[in-house]
Amino acid sequence: MTRPGDPIMKIRDVTRTYQVSQGLFRGRRPLQALRGITLDIPKGRVLGLVGESGCGKSTLAQILLGLDRPTGGEILFEDRPIADYGRKVFGSRIQPIFQDPYSSLNPRKTVRQLIEMPLVVHGNRDSADRERRVRRMLDLMGMPSRVIDAYPAQMSGGQRQRIAIARALVTEPDVVICDEPTSALDVSVQAQVLNLLMDLRAEFDLTYLFISHDLGVVEHISDRVAVMYLGQIVEEADAETLFRAPAHPYTKALLASILVPDPHRGPPSVPLKAVQPDAMNLPSGCVFHPRCAEAVATCSVTAPDESVVGDHRTRCVVGLPSH
Ligand SMILES: Nc1ncnc2c1ncn2[C@@H]1O[C@H](COP(=O)(O)OP(=O)(O)O)[C@@H](O)[C@H]1O
Numbered sequence: 144m145t146r147p148g149d150p151i152m153k154i155r156d157v158t159r160t161y162q163v164s165q166g167l168f169r170g171r172r173p174l175q176a177l178r179g180i181t182l183d184i185p186k187g188r189v190l191g192l193v194g195e196s197g198c199g200k201s202t203l204a205q206i207l208l209g210l211d212r213p214t215g216g217e218i219l220f221e222d223r224p225i226a227d228y229g230r231k232v233f234g235s236r237i238q239p240i241f242q243d244p245y246s247s248l249n250p251r252k253t254v255r256q257l258i259e260m261p262l263v264v265h266g267n268r269d270s271a272d273r274e275r276r277v278r279r280m281l282d283l284m285g286m287p288s289r290v291i292d293a294y295p296a297q298m299s300g301g302q303r304q305r306i307a308i309a310r311a312l313v314t315e316p317d318v319v320i321c322d323e324p325t326s327a328l329d330v331s332v333q334a335q336v337l338n339l340l341m342d343l344r345a346e347f348d349l350t351y352l353f354i355s356h357d358l359g360v361v362e363h364i365s366d367r368v369a370v371m372y373l374g375q376i377v378e379e380a381d382a383e384t385l386f387r388a389p390a391h392p393y394t395k396a397l398l399a400s401i402l403v404p405d406p407h408r409g410p411p412s413v414p415l416k417a418v419q420p421d422a423m424n425l426p427s428g429c430v431f432h433p434r435c436a437e438a439v440a441t442c443s444v445t446a447p448d449e450s451v452v453g454d455h456r457t458r459c460v461v462g463l464p465s466h
């Protein structure tokens with residue numbers, strides 16, 4: 144048994160390269176979506192994973208869920224490679240919640256069928272027991288039991304995401320991979336769904352990997368935060384440290400973009416140069432240097448190693464202050 148705070152999942156030097164077609168007669172070129180990701184997911188905690196669109200977050204989520212395979216490296220679940228687990232066993236212990244509850248819920252199924260599906264897949268043949276579990280989940284989601292025979296199209300975005308959450312949790316998994324679970328929802332509904340996810344975490348003793356493109360979303364819910372840029376982790380720390388003393392210029396820029404400017408002090412100014420990151424054409428040296436406010440001459444030549452102080456790490460030539 145993994146103790147709380149110890150890694151329940153270990154991501155070890157994971158790479159994923161797609162071969163992308165260049166069009167007729169032009170062959171394929173490699174796109175390095177993940178370039179050596181090493182990360183622990185601590186049991187019973189919320190690990191936030193943040194980075195702009197295209198940095199590789201969903202690719203990593205798919206690999207953790209066993210829906211895609213890494214090109215290199217490995218994923219361990221309770222210290223065993225995930226390939227060693229049977230598909231069914233593994234599927235019941237790690238569950239996804241995706242961004243778009245409309246496309247992830249089959250429109251032809253009722254709420255009852257949608258939520259009980261994972262139980263059926265895992266061999267629960269007792270329909271009365273399944274019904275009890277579905278009703279308990281609806282109750283936990285704060286939904287009236289009469290929605291049990293409704294279809295997804297009859298529900299709002301927030302209600303549909305609650306159904307997706309109920310379906311993810313009905314098998315009582317250990318780990319939930321949340322890939323931008325609130326990004327498609329109205330702002331007013333986002334906070335409700337976040338609060339619900341946090342309440343459920345206590346109820347079910349869950350471990351979350353919480354993926355978002357928005358550092359502001361993960362701020363209040365994460366115990367640890369990892370920041371990703373072009374297929375690498377550029378900074379990782381406990382949430383308090385990351386928000387108080389960010390080390391990487393990219394983290395600083397993301398942070399500046401979510402701070403509410405104080406009229407007396409003026410807005411924080413950490414510019415993020417508007418160069419679109421492109422995984423097909425990685426810059427030389429530190430891949431962040433074309434956008435970096437603090438870049439020096441060596442940054443366009445030499446890719447920085449990781450520097451580590453305690454459990455804070457960053458990938459920048461400037462390194463870390465000692466805490
Ligand atoms: N199936 C695929 N084939 C080719 N390229 C892909 C595929 N899926 C993702 N990519 C590319 O991999 C990179 C990472 O994508 P993704 O993991 O979806 O990022 P994120 O979830 O952070 O937005 C992007 O450059 C994207 O275009």
Ligand SMILES: [Mg+2]
Pocket residue numbers: 200201202
């Ligand atoms: Mg994504």
